[in-house]
Amino acid sequence: MRGAANQRAQRANRPTRGLPGAPKRRGAPEWLTQPFTLGVIALAVVLLGIVVFLGLTSGGKNIETKELEASRAALPLDLANGAKLGKDDAPLKITMYEDFQCDFCVRFTAGQEPNIIEKFVKTGKVQLIFAHLPVEGAESVTAARAAVCAADQNKFWQYANRLFLVQARAGQTKVEKTQVGRFSQANLRKYAIEEGLDPAKYDQCLADPASLATVTTQTTEASQLGLRATPSFLFNGQSIGSGALVDNAAWESAINSYLNATPTPAASASPSGSATPAAAGTAAATTAPQPTATP
Numbered sequence: 216m217r218g219a220a221n222q223r224a225q226r227a228n229r230p231t232r233g234l235p236g237a238p239k240r241r242g243a244p245e246w247l248t249q250p251f252t253l254g255v256i257a258l259a260v261v262l263l264g265i266v267v268f269l270g271l272t273s274g275g276k277n278i279e280t281k282e283l284e285a286s287r288a289a290l291p292l293d294l295a296n297g298a299k300l301g302k303d304d305a306p307l308k309i310t311m312y313e314d315f316q317c318d319f320c321v322r323f324t325a326g327q328e329p330n331i332i333e334k335f336v337k338t339g340k341v342q343l344i345f346a347h348l349p350v351e352g353a354e355s356v357t358a359a360r361a362a363v364c365a366a367d368q369n370k371f372w373q374y375a376n377r378l379f380l381v382q383a384r385a386g387q388t389k390v391e392k393t394q395v396g397r398f399s400q401a402n403l404r405k406y407a408i409e410e411g412l413d414p415a416k417y418d419q420c421l422a423d424p425a426s427l428a429t430v431t432t433q434t435t436e437a438s439q440l441g442l443r444a445t446p447s448f449l450f451n452g453q454s455i456g457s458g459a460l461v462d463n464a465a466w467e468s469a470i471n472s473y474l475n476a477t478p479t480p481a482a483s484a485s486p487s488g489s490a491t492p493a494a495a496g497t498a499a500a501t502t503a504p505q506p507t508a509t510p
Contacts, residue, residue, distance in 0.1 A: 279325040279383035286329035287376045291337050297366040300332065301342030307335075307473055310344045310449040312437050315358040315378045315398065316351035317445040318391045324379045330463045335470055345375065346433045348445050354398040359430045361403040364420035365412060373410050381406070 276284075294301050309331070313320040328343075335341035347362070349355030358378055365374035381397055382388075396402070400421075407417045420426055437447065440454050448455050450473055460466050 277383065277386065277388070279321055279388050280380065282325035282329065283376060283380045283383055286325070286332070287373070287380070289329065289333065290372050290376065291332065292372065294336065295369060295372050297369060298345040298362075298371050299342055300345075300372055301336040302339050303342065305336075305339055305342040307340060307470065308342045308344060308449075308451055309470075310346050310452070312346045312348040312433070312442055312445060312447040312449075314347075314349050314351050314355045314445040315362070315375075315382070316349075316355045316387075316393045318382070318387045320446045321379050321382050321388050323446050324376070325383060327460070327463055327466050331466060331470070334467065340474060341470065345371065346437070347430045348434055348437045348442060348447065349430065350443075350445055351393045354394050354396075356427075356430060357400060358398040358403060360421060360426040361398075361407060361417075363426045363429045364417050365407060365410070367420050368412050368416060370410055370412055374407065374412070377406050377410055 291300070296303075311323075311328075313324075331341060331343070336343060345362075347359040349359045362371060362375055362378070365371045378398070381402075385392070385397060404414070404417065408414050440447075440449070442454065448460075450469075455469070460469055
């Protein structure tokens, strides 16, 4: 009995061999133990960490957001006068009909307007004039009225930048959305206070029918000029075809060509003028409705 027990103990202590068809023990695959492979994995982990870090530190900002934030700091507010930016004696006055919900307006304000300001407004060659053409619905009208009230406190350009920045951060140039509450009265008032407007004066202005009358007048003028889309532009009161003006080079060429042409008397600094009707705009044509008061 003792001998049999010893034999069984000896067999139990022998190394076992896998039998054909028997499941193998789970463990690290052999390729994971190779030094080169481990090095590649470590490098991939490091690179992934760098990508994640850069994404977090950039805040995931799109190009329009970055451009608007940069241009905001460079606005020549000493040249601001209500909805005008630049010297009154500038030989070229560019009127810009825009809608704060318009995705193409976001692109223009972020991508081309800063270059125009830097090279032509600051040098006294161009004066920019913002005019309202709210074609995208009730929130566009409300935002336009709020901007009129910001102009009354000479904070239009900061406020307009803020409204376009709200749209850029929301991804308006990637997926256009309108009437989604970004320009509710509560939000517009919050933006106004954050931009340094006097809230009491802002409230009084917004309640005054005159703010709506300003928007209505500019919308009517745009309609009389044949403008149906935003953004649309006037050079000294004359409508231009803006479809080709999609980058800084095109804008610089158009402005320089105009400035170098035979001098003509500058049109009035207001959006109205003796312009001839012509379609303009980089967005798809949209019939401009008459603004109506919002509750």
